[in-house]
Amino acid sequence: MKQLYIKQKVFSLSGKFTVKDQQEKDVYFVEGSFMKIPKTFSIMNTKRDEVALITKKVFSWLPKFFVEVNGREVLTIKKEFSFFKARYTIDAAGIEVHGNWWDMDFQVVQHGQVVGKVSKEWFTWGDSYRVQILNEEMEAIIIAIVVAIDCVKADQAAASSAATT
Template sequence: MKLLMKQRVFSWTDTYDVYDEAGNKKYFVKAELFRLGHQIHVFDVSGNEIGMIKQRLFTLLPSFDIVIGGREFGNIQKEFTFFKPRYEIDYNGWRCEGDFLAWDYDVYAGCSSVVHISKELFHWGDTYTINILNSEDEIPALMLVIAIDAANCTQGK
């Protein structure tokens, strides 16, 4: 299964539309404006909230809690490195490997790939392709990709 996440250009808030492979809008992602720390909400096309990402405050490096269906689901934290970003994922034994700055990375559960994320070239605004191998991992994988994007943006500010 493939999702396309399109970040809007020149937006006052961070908003994303997420589409399925056929180009149908599947999710809408919106960050809260004027809030201490990032809080990002993910909605289905009917407007129902399916998940939320909350930034942990007072941490040395960006750390985000992922909430799905009202329950704490996991956490992602940026690790200290000198050259390439690296993330620690506290969910189901998942781990990330690849080039996060170039948006070309994979998430693994043990030795098996769960999701591959890549940046599409030649698009207006940033467009990311999220290839998910198991449909049961769709929501967790999407939430993880959004949290990594937030961690990269937070660190740059």
């Protein structure tokens, strides 16, 4: 089992942050596009090779995010129409997310087997997540799922604050 940590910088306009291992060494670099359409997040390994890309669909009535890992689309996160509480679904072949993914406390399941666990770290400055990788072949996908869900949450928070002003 491998344990990784994602800590976003609260005041980073560009959306740059790193994924670290237990020894606090950088394992992945995440860079968001700033003032660019479509909004994207690129996840790169230590050699700066892109291993995953998250893209927000432009010109969509409801928000939709596409997640590519190693050049192929592995999942889509989309907002469902609802009157009261925001509801999102994750579409992926053989991959499911069980638990409360809105609060970042969930398991990633592939074909009925748990391949990763995600939990939010409390009492930290900014959003920090602990990611347990149980199947190392799924590592890039699990990191991409965490970043994509966090991107969806940030997008929802921005939309909510814009609606109240």
